Amino acid sequence: MDLFINKAGCYSCHHGPNLTDNNYYNVGPKSEDLGRYNVTHNEADCGKFRTPGLRGLNFTGPYLHNGFEVTLEDVVHLYNVGGNAHPNKDPRLKPLGLTEDEELALVAFLRSMSGTPPKISQPMIP
Numbered sequence: 001m002d003l004f005i006n007k008a009g010c011y012s013c014h015h016g017p018n019l020t021d022n023n024y025y026n027v028g029p030k031s032e033d034l035g036r037y038n039v040t041h042n043e044a045d046c047g048k049f050r051t052p053g054l055r056g057l058n059f060t061g062p063y064l065h066n067g068f069e070v071t072l073e074d075v076v077h078l079y080n081v082g083g084n085a086h087p088n089k090d091p092r093l094k095p096l097g098l099t100e101d102e103e104l105a106l107v108a109f110l111r112s113m114s115g116t117p118p119k120i121s122q123p124m125i126p
C-alpha cells in the first residue's frame with residue numbers, strides 16, 4: 001500500500017472506495033483505439049480511457065480496455081517502464097524505478113483487494 005500511494009503514485013488516479021477517480025487518461029496502453037475521442041471528437045482525448053476501479057482484479061483479467069496486458073504483473077511492469085509512447089500520455093506515466101521485489105509487492109497489494117466473487121444467478125424467465 002505504501003508503494004501504491006507513494007513511490008509508484010497509483011493513488012493519484014486510483015483512489016476512493018473503488019480505487020478510481022472516474023476520470024479519463026492515456027496511460028500508454030498498446031492500442032490503436034481512440035477511446036474517449038470517439039465520444040468527444042476532441043484531439044486531446046485520443047487514447048484516453050476511464051480509470052477503472054481495482055476491486056476483484058483476481059477475477060477480471062486480461063487487463064486494460066483491450067485486454068492486451070494478460071497478468072497483473074504485466075500491468076505493473078507497464079507502469080514501471082512508464083507506458084508506451086503517445087502524444088496524450090499522462091505526465092505521471094514515467095519510469096518509476098521500482099525494483100523487481102517492489103513490482104511483486106505492488107501486485108500482492110492489488111491481489112489483496114479481491115474478495116470472494118459475488119454469486120450471481122441467472123434471472124428466471126417466467
Ligand code: HEC
Pocket residue numbers: 004008009010011012013014023024025026027029049050051052053054057060062063064065066072075076079080090092093106110
Ligand atoms: C494517470 C492516472 C493513472 C495512474 C497514475 C495509474 N493508473 Fe492505473 N489506470 C488508469 C487508467 C486510465 C486505466 C485504464 C487504461 C486503459 O484501459 O487503457 C488504468 C488501468 C489500470 C489497471 C487495469 C484494470 C483493469 O481492470 O483492466 C490496473 C491493474 C491499474 N491501472 C493499476 C495501477 C497501478 C498499480 C498504478 C501505479 C503503478 C496505476 N494504475 C497508476 C489510470 C491511472
